[in-house]
Amino acid sequence: MAHGARTSPPKGMSLSHDQVRRIARLARIDIVAEESRTVLERLNRVLGLIDRMRSVDTTGIEPMSHPLELVQRLRPDEVTQADRHELYQSVAPAVEQGLYLVPKVIE
Amino acid sequence: MSSLLNATLAELGAELAAKRVSSVELTRACLERIAALNAGLNAFITVDEARALADARRADERRGRGEAAALTGIPIAHKDIFCTRGMLTTCGSRMLANFVSPYDAHVIEQFDACGAVLLGKCNMDEFAMGSSSETSYYGPVRSPWDRGLVPGGSSGGSAVAVAGRMAPAATGTDTGGSIRQPAALTGVCGLKPTYGLVSRYGLVAFASSFDQAGPIAKSAADLAALMNVMAGFDARDSTSLERPKEDYARDLNPDLATLRIGLPKEYFGEGIEPGVRRAVEEAVRWFEAQGARAVPVELPNTELAVPVYYVLAPAEASSNLSRFDGVRYGHRAAQYADLADMYARTRAEGFGAEVKRRILVGTYVLSHGYYDAYYLQAQKLRRLVARDFAAAFERCDVIAGPTSPATAFAIGSKVDDPVQMYLNDIFTIPAPLAGLPALSIPCGFDGKGLPVGLQLTGPHFSEARLLGIAHRYQQASDWHLRVPSETPL
Numbered sequence: 001m002a003h004g005a006r007t008s009p010p011k012g013m014s015l016s017h018d019q020v021r022r023i024a025r026l027a028r029i030d031i032v033a034e035e036s037r038t039v040l041e042r043l044n045r046v047l048g049l050i051d052r053m054r055s056v057d058t059t060g061i062e063p064m065s066h067p068l069e070l071v072q073r074l075r076p077d078e079v080t081q082a083d084r085h086e087l088y089q090s091v092a093p094a095v096e097q098g099l100y101l102v103p104k105v106i107e
Numbered sequence: 108m109s110s111l112l113n114a115t116l117a118e119l120g121a122e123l124a125a126k127r128v129s130s131v132e133l134t135r136a137c138l139e140r141i142a143a144l145n146a147g148l149n150a151f152i153t154v155d156e157a158r159a160l161a162d163a164r165r166a167d168e169r170r171g172r173g174e175a176a177a178l179t180g181i182p183i184a185h186k187d188i189f190c191t192r193g194m195l196t197t198c199g200s201r202m203l204a205n206f207v208s209p210y211d212a213h214v215i216e217q218f219d220a221c222g223a224v225l226l227g228k229c230n231m232d233e234f235a236m237g238s239s240s241e242t243s244y245y246g247p248v249r250s251p252w253d254r255g256l257v258p259g260g261s262s263g264g265s266a267v268a269v270a271g272r273m274a275p276a277a278t279g280t281d282t283g284g285s286i287r288q289p290a291a292l293t294g295v296c297g298l299k300p301t302y303g304l305v306s307r308y309g310l311v312a313f314a315s316s317f318d319q320a321g322p323i324a325k326s327a328a329d330l331a332a333l334m335n336v337m338a339g340f341d342a343r344d345s346t347s348l349e350r351p352k353e354d355y356a357r358d359l360n361p362d363l364a365t366l367r368i369g370l371p372k373e374y375f376g377e378g379i380e381p382g383v384r385r386a387v388e389e390a391v392r393w394f395e396a397q398g399a400r401a402v403p404v405e406l407p408n409t410e411l412a413v414p415v416y417y418v419l420a421p422a423e424a425s426s427n428l429s430r431f432d433g434v435r436y437g438h439r440a441a442q443y444a445d446l447a448d449m450y451a452r453t454r455a456e457g458f459g460a461e462v463k464r465r466i467l468v469g470t471y472v473l474s475h476g477y478y479d480a481y482y483l484q485a486q487k488l489r490r491l492v493a494r495d496f497a498a499a500f501e502r503c504d505v506i507a508g509p510t511s512p513a514t515a516f517a518i519g520s521k522v523d524d525p526v527q528m529y530l531n532d533i534f535t536i537p538a539p540l541a542g543l544p545a546l547s548i549p550c551g552f553d554g555k556g557l558p559v560g561l562q563l564t565g566p567h568f569s570e571a572r573l574l575g576i577a578h579r580y581q582q583a584s585d586w587h588l589r590v591p592s593e594t595p596l
Contacts, residue, residue: 027470030455053414063486067302067542093439
């Protein structure tokens with residue numbers, strides 16, 4: 001897995017089990033041992049497909065991040081919404097005193 | 108009632124206006140049809156009969172007061188990606204299987220405001236990721252033309268609701284073809300509008316630089332009527348376009364004699380089923396017979412569109428779907444050791460295989476050391492695809508071709524091979540890369556008796572023109588009125 005200097009991973013590269021584990025950790029998705037072979041094999045097929053675009057010369061082409069080349073609209077920094085936290089928190093798995101409950105993070 | 112189920116929105120509007128039928132009667136007819144067919148087709152995830160009939164009664168009262176608007180009293184089926192207040196909004200995922208939305212999407216508000224009836228919520232590929240409507244947590248949607256076949260996706264439930272005559276019209280969303288491809292595979296019409304015309308507020312996000320909501324219906328004129336309700340500026344979507352309201356039905360009878368139809372050689376090459384090619388070429392010949400001129404054009408980066416899309420859309424998805432963490436709404440794993448474990452288990456349980464795959468691909472292409480080689484490169488190629496269209500539209504007014512290279516395929520035949528599934532999207536992916544409007548209308552059947560879709564793509568904001576061209580074709584053909592063989596009226 002590249003850290004830092006290398007910006008152009010080799011083409012046609014297949015992921016290893018270790019790499020998939022690392023990506024899954026970054027994505028916060030648990031992959032259980034039984035499914036890891038299938039996940040790896042299918043991910044590599046998808047990467048094989050997207051590798052096709054890597055050899056195209058794009059020197060001097062500006063990246064396109066918005067299909068209409070527009071920038072996002074800004075608005076005055078004013079409160080426009082009523083406080084509806086009770087309604088919105090009514091669908092949360094665990095709430096107490098207006099706060100979302102999660103497992104203890106700091107001992 | 109059977110003729111009502113096959114009627115266009117204009118015909119239904121006339122029946123309602125003349126009080127020959129009430130919205131309650133029409134809604135009941137749809138609900139009965141759903142009750143008869145949905146167990147076999149699985150097009151709807153949620154149908155709330157009481158709510159639908161209450162909407163219908165309100166619509167009839169409104170009409171009684173002389174305040175009816177266009178679509179007042181018309182039942183509409185919505186893709187289960189639009190948040191609906193007080194109603195389950197699942198996006199076809201276990202992650203949202205318990206999510207009762209506390210608010211309405213803009214599109215839902217728009218239909219509500221005109222007095223349309225909310226008939227139900229339609230099944231779809233999980234988080235709109237798919238081209239077959241098989242990845243839903245609620246099971247696959249089946250084609251009314253042959254229950255062993257997929258209806259296309261991801262808006263497959265919406266397309267089947269219309270094709271099976273369970274709903275007069277439906278909404279869908281299109282990221283890489285999710286309105287047009289299922290419309291083509293089920294023999295109905297679907298429009299993906301120009302990026303930014305329909306507000307994405309309250310629409311569960313997949314890939315935000317592509318996602319567009321649009322209508323699915325039996326005819327181009329119906330699509331225009333639906334667009335008149337759906338489109339419009341909404342400050343709550345930061346990409347919503349500030350443009351004056353337009354009437355999408357204003358140009359339904361354009362002069363075809365001056366029309367230049369671009370035929371990209373890349374859309375008629377190898378890999379297209381003969382039956383699809385034949386039907387599309389015949390439709391083009393009909394336009395030529397009306398005086399339109401067929402112009403050869405080139406879209407040389409078409410082949411790259413699929414790999415480019417399958418970098419950019421997963422990248423955006425990996426970011427958008429990070430919100431599903433088991434903290435604020437949706438599924439939370441029952442057992443976990445700590446916070447990190449809660450996230451990882453919640454997401455492992457809540458997402459299906461295809462959604463996980465796209466999140467992993469997106470995470471990979473955005474990760475340190477890989478960003479330039481994948482994400483930035485794909486963004487540069489996106490510009491090349493957009494430039495191809497701009498060059499083509501200097502020589503033609505619309506681009507015609509098949510919506511999909513093949514007609515519907517068997518359920519289960521492509522689920523194990525994501526690449527085969529992705530390559531099927533080759534003709535629907537380019538338009539959203541460039542933010543262009545595109546529609547699909549039925550143009551015949553292949554040798555197996557399965558519907559073929561004709562895709563028309565136009566420059567930005569050319570919806571009214573595209574709809575007019577499609578409407579002229581539908582004045583001279585009846586492909587769009589054919590009722591699927593397995594669901595006769």
